Amino acid sequence: MIAVLCRHFGLKHIEIAEDIIGDTFLKASEHWAANGVPENPAAWLYTVARNNAKDHLKRVTLFETKIAGNLKPDEAAPEPGFEFAGEHISDSQLAMIFAVCDPGNSTESQICLALQILCGFKVEEIANAFLTNIETIKKRLQRARTSLRNSHFQIKALSGPDISQRLDRVLKTLYLLFNEGYFSKTNDHLIRNELCAEAIRLTLVLTENPLTGTVQTKALLALMCYQSSRLDARTGNSGEIVLFDEQDPTLWDKDLIEKGNYYFVLACQGNQASKYHIEAGIAYWHTNPAAVNKWPHILQLYNQLILIEYSPVTALNRAFAISKVYGHEKAIMETAKLKLTGNDQYHKLLGFLYETTDPGEAIGHYRKAVQLTRAKAAKRVLEKKIEQLENKNGG
Template sequence: MKQNEITPHLFRTEYSKIVAVLCKTFQLKNIEIAEDIASETFLKASESWAVHGIPENPTAWLYAVAKNKAKDYFKHFAVFETQVQKAIKPGGIEAECDFEFTNQNIADSQLAMIFLVCNPINSAGAQICLALQILCGFSIEEIANAFLTKTETIKKRLQRARNNLRNDNFQIKSLSQPEIKLRLNTVLKTLYLLFNEGYFSKTNNLPIRKELCLEAIRLTLTLTENILTNTPQTNALLALMYFQSSRLDARTNEKGEAILFNEQNKNLWDKWLIEKGNNYLINACNGNEVSKYHLEAAIAYWHTTPTEKNKWQHILQLYNQLILIEYSPIAMLNRVFAYAKVYGHKKAITEAEKLNLTDSNYYHGLLGYLYAGTDIEKAISHYQHAIKLTTSKIEKQTLTKEIELLKLKKDKKTI
């Protein structure tokens, strides 16, 4: 991998880990100090690697530089005491405090930070935005995509949330059991969105970003290892992630083009991941709780069961329950797709058009699919609308391919 490829990749995967470990190790109340040290680390990497080449273990190189920069920063603590005293725990901090970027330390630090950033002083939406930026390394554009809103709105939300944390005397500390329970739902939503950005990516023209899926699974798996966070919802979310991940290799071809569900090679589905999903879904069913994660995990389960003839009836019923728990345009459109599988495309078109989601590329893409068998002109028109509305290069390519296939079909009929 070339430097112009590996540096952004490592920034995505390691920046937030460095910030979390530094905040936890040095008990920082001011997150910006850790962010500055992490940024300086990557700046040094881009300068050094351009001259000397990429080191054999670039991740270890980054951790070593971050560690040294952190220790240097606090070594000069006496000089900057008047500026820094307010940003560290009472009584100061030892400049020679030693720490390592071990896998366990990173996992512990990231989870501690996610729970602390998910502070009820901010709205639930602002908590998630902040966690996605600080702990998951999301750009403002990626957060805007996740919330289906404008980047300016997200900028203002993040600024207010950071100010609120600062004014609330933010510090790394152990949370009580009630505090953990109060914040768990927001933490789960953050990890859910992290996984979704990997699974349905709209950034950098990549349809799938496996490293984000793996990161979300790793952090959610850590939650199941703690008695306070090993809840039915956590297990249901982890089951969903495993089921969805089982189909990652089948969702794109060797050219990186998206492959629709109906056209996927089921031999490429990972049976081990499906089995893991089954295990965690069973764990999630201990008790009477039914959350959106339970329903989405069950839907994903039926998707990985290709031989069950009644699976679309099950999926439709689950979507009917899901939209009662948490309505969303995407869930409604997915429900219409399942409805088409059960009752046919003609009835599904009526269901879809009731939604009138004319500003959604998914809406037009679905109608294009539904009309393809009966009205090629309408199908092409909807696909063209979808192309205009999406910003994803991969989605544009997939939709364009569908239009070309319909035109070939039309030409054959006129011969």
């Protein structure tokens, strides 16, 4: 909704657009509480947002201070009539992602702003996505917003070179959006299906455009399809996470796996290989539980991935793959070298690796993971692990 308003009125009025949408949802919370949720909630929101936008433009003070001063003598006031049509929404959202990913801002600031404005991320969620602190993200967002206000930004059709220059940042934004949905670190629900679905929808739109349907885009879509195919199997009846080795393969979505295969084949045409290709390859092997020697293949891919783009998550996943190929003792040594003592996943992995050889050490790491974990659902899973180990070993 913000994207559509900004496309119509200009990105320099982004705060006004956000205020309009905020007021729209406030009215919804009041009206729906008293009268019930309407039959078509989205249409209700779009109608109120459109009317709110028209009301804002009719106010003389707002027109004089925010619009009239910026108009040239031969310019007329913008026509407030517009619709929230499906194609318009999709086009506006993607157009705004590309507009926000302007080279004038740093790559990190561009992605932060896109995640906040277009994807609804909270500052805490963005900080988790970037593995950094909240204050750093606040400063990046402030600088990026100031840059937007000071520039004559417009959401318009971009040239081929502009799209090529910005596409990597757009793909990174959609990648982070999907990751937050696939394993949320800040939400009470560890899996947020709506974020995964939105990331897939936007990436699919990119694949259908000749300028943005690159092999990297198709590899990212393949990765999302593979990962999404296991969403229903990743949670139990109480909302707890079900580990990969304990998942029921019959719950995996075979149609999504086939779509992943389709886009992965398309992504592998040519000589280019990105981090999305490698991660899609890892996800592909995970959708083939009966494959012979799949873990050596997965470990080899992690070895390549860590050279392309190191991250604590990749390093920990690689250590888990080592445990599958060379055993837990070797994996413990590799994990300890990382020294990620402030990372909950680090202690969670060590807890898992120590379970069979040193339950006391495993419990200690699981307790540290509980202290570092923010999501309540994740805490419950770890606490259950601790309880099982204590009962098994007599407290």
